[in-house]
Amino acid sequence: MICCLNPHCTQPNHATLAAVCPTCGTPLEHRLRGRYRPLKLIGRGGFGRTYFALDADRLNSRCVIKQFAPQTQGTKSFLKAVQLFEQEAVRLHELGEHPQIPTLLAYFEQNKYLYLVQQMVQGRTLHQEIAVQAAYSESSLRQLLEDLLPVLHFIHQHGVIHRDITPSNIIRRKVDQKPVLIDFGVAKQFSEAIRYEPGTRIGTEGYAPIEQLRSGQAYPSSDLYSLGATCLHLLTGCKPEDLYSPQEGRWLWQEYLQHQGRTINPGLAAVLNCMTKDLVSERYQTAQDVLDDLQRLPKLEGTVPGWVSNQSGSSLFAGLDRPPLSGPGQSAGLAMPITSLPPPAERAGPTSKPISQSGSEPASKPVLDSVPSRPVSQTPSSPQVSKPSSSSPAATPNSGTSSTQPSSSRSPNSGTPNSGVPSSGPATGGGWQLVQTLAGHQSWVTTVAFSAQQSVLVSGSLDDTLRIWNWQSGDLLHSLKGHARGVNDVAIDRRGQLLVSCGDDATIKVWSLGDGTLRHILKGHLRDVTAIAIGSSNLLSSASEDGTLKLWSLSQGTLIKTLPGSAGMLKTVALTDADQRLVSGGFDNTVRLWNAQTAQALKVFSGHTNTVNQVAVSPDGGIIASASKDRTVRLWNVATGALLHTLQGHTQEVNTVAFFPDGKRLVSGSSDGTLRLWSSQSGTLKETLWAHINPVHQVAVQTNGKLMASASADKTIKLWQWQG
Template sequence: MTCCLNPDCQQPQNADDVEFCLSCGTKLTVLLRGRYRVMRPIGQGGFGRTYLALDDDRLKARCVIKQFSPQIQGTKSLEKAVKLFEQEAVRLYELGEHPQIPALLAYFEHDKRLYLVQQFIEGNTLLQELSQNGVFIEQRIREVLAGILPILKFVHDHQVIHRDITPSNIIRRKFDNKLVLIDFGVAKLLSVEASNQPGTKIGTEGYAPIEQLRSGKAYPASDIYSLGATCLFLMTQVKPEDLYDPLEGRWLWRERLREKGRAISEPIAQILDKMLKDLVSERYPSAAAVMKDLRTALSSPPLVASSIGGAMRSSGVANASSPSSSASRSANRSPVSQPSVGQPSVGQPNLSRPNVSQPGANQVHAAGALPSKPPVSRAPVSKAPLSRQPVSGSQQWHCLHTLTGHSRWVTAVAISADGSTIASGGLDDSIKVWDRSTGELLRTLTGHHKPINCLSISPDGQTLVSGSDDDTVRLWHLASGNLLRSLTGHTRDVSSVVISTDGQLLASGSEDRTVRLWNLATGEMLRAFSGLAGMVRSVALSPNGQFLVSGGLDNQIKLWSLKTNEPVRTLPNGHFNSVNAVVIAPDGKTLVSASKDKTIKVWDLTAGAVVRNLAGHMDSVNAIAMSGDGKFLASGSSDTTIRLWNLETGTLSGSLTEHISAVNAVALTADGKFLVSGSSDSKVKVWQLG
């Protein structure tokens, strides 16, 4: 069957041999984007339809495609709707590959509509479980809390508030019985400004707290409220708004349970009561705070209904939800004797592009504490502990310096061709310039008012180029720190900058889905390459000045001719997740790409084919750097490691393991003897070979 993509079509299913929809006459798309075979609609809302599809490039794996085609009147309303849809793509990407959050697979435009492709989660929502099996007993409520709270901690730690936690947005995944949190379409970045300023009044009635519905403000405590309301509905099968007495200002859920001859242990009841306080200040401030109390509560057994007179007794086994059928009892039986609550059992989050839209100084942690301002004086330098032995493999590297001047994640590093000077930038909105040999902080460059995403130093060591969330590219005199000029033209975050080997051209890639080419000496924009389907994550220029390469959120790598300004080809059979980094070898014949799919690919540019795959990272590969002879590669990953590769053989030469959080950026000197890395542990490390 071929599914019609017209969101207004009433009968979208068509036979495979039909060219135009038999119902509405729309021309049918057999393979969306040349790879996604749309099977059938599975949902519809104000913004368009959601479809079940098969990905032909991934062995026909099932995926979910969200189509954006809003039925909204007015320019402002439409712009807001577009922003919300794009926001879901960004949020899913930023939250990385947490095993209990659907992964973003692609985001693109087709036939004047936007599409978002994400991982398909097979299973029932908690609302479906409630409908099929009846109300949740206490044991299952404990499992919901123990399953969702670590996910919320992960989300809040990434400065995001979900804002729509309901039984419909929690799925119990079929293959492992774990709970998965879905639908980040109304998620909101957490910052001082965002949480205290009026925003969009959005959320589901009954589950959204008063501050969210009344003024659009949202906090981590807002999600905690929604989770508490979800638990009430699962226990009572009564809408949360019908469980609250506005005249007395109190919840009635305990009375409803007693009416049905059921109860809940006092420790769990007190946790739910605190989660559901009207005042934000009286609720738990963070998921971690709830988890702390939940650990204590789980040490006591849940209450279940006694078979004698409906009295309540404590039991370590949850064997009944109510005097219901055996099927209901079986469905409510816990798959484990007792849920455990702890830190999220996942690797380091993907921080290849930790996009924070507000200035770093305004960011807050989940508990609400403001990070300290970065020091502007000389930063301390610490030597790597000799006993740590962070290097494995034949290439013997050691940590020369650990530079600790940044107050937040380091997301960009660069090193001059002669290896004498290092630049670093991050979420504290600052650029720091260091002396490589001593580790001394030479100066701090300020001017960008949002996080720094990328840095590059010209071959002559004179000019430093930076790209930022503030949509600008800035050129600095490296020796003095003076701002030379600001380049404007991009309309979204600038995610990548690269300077040609002759020092004449500068290329910049942006989330506005364009790549721009500039004259480095004059700042003149020479041309813009547009028409890209996804946000650009990385750009590279061939040493011979013939090609420009881009990789991005659409999982694709594109080659452009600098002579004709036309696209040359899109590399086939590539990555199945976002392309985070691309680099071209000095001979101009080899391309290396790194992806969120945890792999590195080596390409023959002439043939447009993969020569070899470099596998070994356990999480997103965020950055790569190549030596001047094209024989050596360093890669940084969200798995906290740096891996060192022999490109001639494709073998792993060694691993550096001193960072304690995601490695977001790496840079190499031309001779391959010095390596610089930047991490979400807020540190810059300088490594030396030998």
């Protein structure tokens, strides 16, 4: 079966493999760009059509093709439509690594039409959902907010405002019932011009706030308004325009519920009212603010929270199942910081403190007097770590000899050993044991590194800071602020004197590890710097979303050479063979070996079916390990290019991998919250640690091979010691 791609064809769907369309006579494209097979028209609009298709290069996986084919050309409307179509591709490219945002697979022109190919999300939109079922209950609405607010937090931190959040642009994914945010066609970077000609309307009537409808201006709080209006629609079953009185200038949704004989928790009502205030200054300013107030609400009986509250008041974003932050889905680093938005009106009384951005003072937000001030202290009755199921890739027969499952109950994470995470085994005996939990970062911990010379551990976070710890005592030695946006990677030189960090602000910073002074700021990359590696000599390498690799003099802070990298964004880099060769990986699903002197690609290791998140080289330089979004780790022979082993067992994407000093073992960390210990010689799984309740972003091994550190989205670093 093939589908006709002529946008004017009246009957494009056919059960045929003929050369031409039996309806209009147009030659049929059996494979767009040689790989995408269009099967069925599933949607149409004024500027194009949407097709269901199969991707032949990805085992015939399902995808969606959007075709840009407007009826008229050469007009202002046409040019604007082209801009919005291209803009959607850019947004998906930047944000699509988030599990609740569709991934962009391709964007190209063929036969004078533009095509955008993206991941297919199977399920129903919330608009379809509300049309066939009763209005949402209070518990269902709260769960939706807890699932969607972290997505808004993610896109806002990457400098993007969606600007069209409606029930039609949220799909309830069939496989896990998670809401997925779609249609970034009118999304904007903060730094892009957001003023339009008078009369221009951006967004959907009823869901868009007044600032968008009047002048096209938009802020993070604008998205929160639209989400709030969407919630009112789902809660009442009525469209927002029918719930607002323009004469009185207020919402009537609570009166509508009363007429239905329904009540709602006053605290939740206050949250929804604050989200949908007319004035920007009176609304919540960040998604974190909303989640902070939701956290204070009493738990509803029978609900299973997607987050864990702790005694130190941790962010609700700890429950977000998020891919590594040093990866695709990050913005170009040009966004206006959220702190530059109009400040909210001053209000009397205490306010909860939101996460501050870029080290600035957090803005105050509206006080909800009806929301209980005490934090919720209970924890989920079941672990939040995903386990292998029939829908997950099965482990190979030799994929494990030891897997310690989490206990059914957990104590709040107080920052003490064995707190907030299930133990990997008994307090004594063999195996890896949790010995320390380091807490203090205000957002996801994205990276961690040991010093080879001292009892020092360095961590980096999305809170824009670096923290230097004494890992033996657990004491915080220094907190370094220098990056304007999130930190993606850190590295320490072999002498233990220099610390290097990189981040979303497109810079690399070189620090003195002893006193925390900033020695160099390396600029040259055009986008986020995603990874760095320090060689055995005075050499520093960096990888960036701009698709390039760069070599720097670590002592001088000067650029030596730029390598072209590969197609798409780069996520990881490693040095090997006395700094003569580099290894890189990224969006093109390959691992590449480079000659550092000639900038020539020596080998391309192909086999992964999705993004390569991190690479590591064995101490003897003979093996490359690559961790991928395809849920596998692959081991490659550097000399021959052969694939040695495919390590399977993780149930979600693998974000990080590291060799032990003996080269015979390696450890991987995943968004499923686990650490897995493998034999690099046989490829067998030796031990599984249920390490974190959230994604593990990076793992590091200390030089003696008996201590590991794992960095996670739960804002903690866990230290693991071998007890054998």
